[in-house]
Amino acid sequence: MGGDDHTRILVPVGESSTLRNAVAYAVRVAQDDATERGVSATVHFVYPAAWRAVEPTRAAKFEQAQEVLERVEVWADEDAESDGAPVEVETAVVGADEYLFSPGDFARVLESYARDHGLDRVVVDPEYQPGGNAPMLRPLEFELRQRGLDVEEAPVERPTRRSRLVGRESLSQYVTVFGVSFLFYLTLGGWSIELFELVTGAISAGIVTAVLSKIALKGPPQFTRIPGQLGRFAIYVVYLLWEIAKANVAIAYVVLHPKLPINPSLERFEAAVWGDLPATTLANSITLTPGTLTVDVSDREFVIHALTDDSRSDLFDGGLERAVRFVFYGRQAARIPSPRERNEEVSET
Incomplete structure (x- = not known):
């Protein structure tokens, strides 16, 4: 030993x-x-x-x-x-x-x-x-x-696990999910303030909270970070629409080209994002951009179908990945190397 x-x-x-x-x-x-x-x-x-x-x-x-x-x-x-x-x-x-x-x-x-x-x-x-x-x-x-x-x-005795239904750490999660669910219900009902709508909305929100609170949020919400994320998300929407527009033009050129210059392939890369919401945002953004389609996501490994060489190159250049990091983690996170640069570093080592 x-x-x-x-x-x-x-x-x-x-x-x-x-x-x-x-x-x-x-x-x-x-x-x-x-x-x-x-x-x-x-x-x-x-x-x-x-x-x-x-x-x-x-x-x-x-x-x-x-x-x-x-x-x-x-x-x-x-x-x-x-x-x-x-x-x-x-x-x-x-x-x-x-x-x-x-x-x-x-x-x-x-x-x-x-x-x-x-x-x-x-x-x-x-x-x-x-x-x-x-x-x-x-x-x-x-x-x-x-x-x-x-x-x-190590052969140590494990303590008996006893957990309360609602603890101090999870109370904010329950309140947040309940509030969002209740407001969503009222929105669907045209913001009616009749007693029946308020009662049924509270009941529905309570059921959603009991079933999905631990799934919807992984931990207590950090309200101080939400305004900054919303502001960066507004910038991201503009950027995403621009990328979608460029990709549409590129795919239209491919479709109208007599030789139909496509080169489809499945690509794998480990995205430098963490958490369900950032990963979901990146996966959906890739799918919304013509020429690429998110096939599977496991942990941080993404499987992407790329239609052309240009779409594959854009994927590994990491523009969308960098933008998603900017939204959720701030400007510093945008400086992380792209998937292509990370692959090159691994190859060198």
Whole structure:
């Protein structure tokens, strides 16, 4: 484990209810193995960045990650104070400059760190959720094993999950979905304020809220960002209409050309957008632009049907992708390299 002359273990960490016990288990395993073989031991606690490089709150999230690692280091030092072999502790934040979505993305940066530091064994926290939304432990384990790493789950007791129907964090989500649904109902009814319309509208909005609140919004709405996004969206609509007009002219030329110069193909690229609404906006914008059609979207991987060489070239130039990032994430996000430039960077590495 970790070489003949040293015990080295990698532990991905993040906020979880079983993190403390997972840290203790990893330290104990490293210490027992080092004592048995008469070698030294090092445990690497690594925090994969689940935030994006252009998020407005990235600085605060980085500080939170550092706080978690500092807490983990204190725990590990406490657990290592025994008659066994000494255990060194290393901590790091990885993937802060990348776009981590799927378990494969997290496994890739963890594997890279493991290879750079000579690690081949991984201990995972059973409650570890790298994306922060849905448990991804099993697929993450699978991805790590596919990369040749020895992976085991820390045998810690998982707490019983009890959740309230409406908590403080989700109250704003319920209120927002209810308000939007109620206003939409009144709009369809011609803004009637009769008692029957108000009651049936409230009932309908309540049903929609109960069923779809967690789907419609992934987290509490950030009202302070909405005005800026709406203003940028107005600019985006003008840009999108211009792109649609240009594409219509280009496709009309192709259709009227005697030789019909088309070259259809399916193209795949990983879009630098995250979140359901930005991804949906980009997918629909691509479809609305003649010459390209969004066939499938999985995580951030887009499958696009391109009719001509020019439409394919425009797709990888990333104009629409850059504009969508501008709408949802601001001017800084628009500077991210295009799909073509990102592919070139990967090829060079």
